[in-house]
Amino acid sequence: MATAKVDGLAPYEAEDVVASRSSRDALARAAMYVALAAAWIATCGSLYMSEVLGWIPCLWCWYQRIAMYPLAVILAAGLVLRDRNLPKYALCLAVPGALASVYHILLQKVPAFARFESCVIGVPCSADYLNLFGFITIPMLALVAFVIVIVACVIALGVREPASENYLAQGPLAVLPPAASVGLIVAAIVALFVLSGAMTRSRQPASSIVSSAPAAALPAGASREAAAARYEQACAGCHGPANAGMQLIRAEYLRTHSDLEVMALIRAGRSATDPDNFSGKAMPANGGQIGISDEELVALVRYLREVRGN
The missing domain is CATH 1.10.760.10 (Cytochrome c-like domain)
Incomplete structure (x- = not known):
């Protein structure tokens, strides 16, 4: 078996360096796949809540979606294209998204933040469709996903070897041509929307009713x-x-x-x-x-x- 060469090092030292680089690059590569999984789970969960369960997103929910949905595409495309700067791109969306989640949690759980309520029309940002154990809310789940992406990107940036071979080049998607990989991702997105639409319960609207009953007066003290x-x-x-x-x-x-x-x-x-x-x-x-x-x-x-x- 041929031994990889590293300038200025003896063969046995070169083997240790190559093994160390390979281990670090494998960790960085795995971290980015963890980030991809977190982004896709969060995106699918968000679509399920709004399109299947009928939970209407508020203004700050949309801000978090604006950060998370592109992450699901950027991380997948970066892994397909083997872009070495992928962690930096992902952090540009994950960090603002995490900050939006923290602010949304404060709006829901801290009464003092109620005066900063920005959802003046539509679903209030303080509304809790989900409140498991008193603290697991939708923005909390989003924050967990953003934190996973951030930690994964920091790991990928911290452990990779700057002078080594592109650590993304050996990932599982590398066995597929880029065009085929992109096609699979697009097909998965289309299938997700088709499934969400099929699962949405169809309803018949209530018929219009006209009544001649007199209007009730408003109670005293309430204009x-x-x-x-x-x-x-x-x-x-x-x-x-x-x-x-x-x-x-x-x-x-x-x-x-x-x-x-x-x-x-x-x-x-x-x-x-x-x-x-x-x-x-x-x-x-x-x-x-x-x-x-x-x-x-x-x-x-x-x-x-x-x-x-x-």
């Missing part, structure tokens, strides 16, 4: 303007700013149930897979609002009945 403002803040993102959006104002549930029953529904929320949910989208508990009082809920329900005309 119509305050109720309208609460609607715009908590509900308009999904149900429409003109009060005629996603099966809310025309919903039969509002006509056939009492104020207390409607309030209980708002308090509990409704999952996307609920048989009575015709929108296919999840409704967060309390509309994703923190600290909404019973009086405010009563005012909101009466406001909905007033603008609907029953």
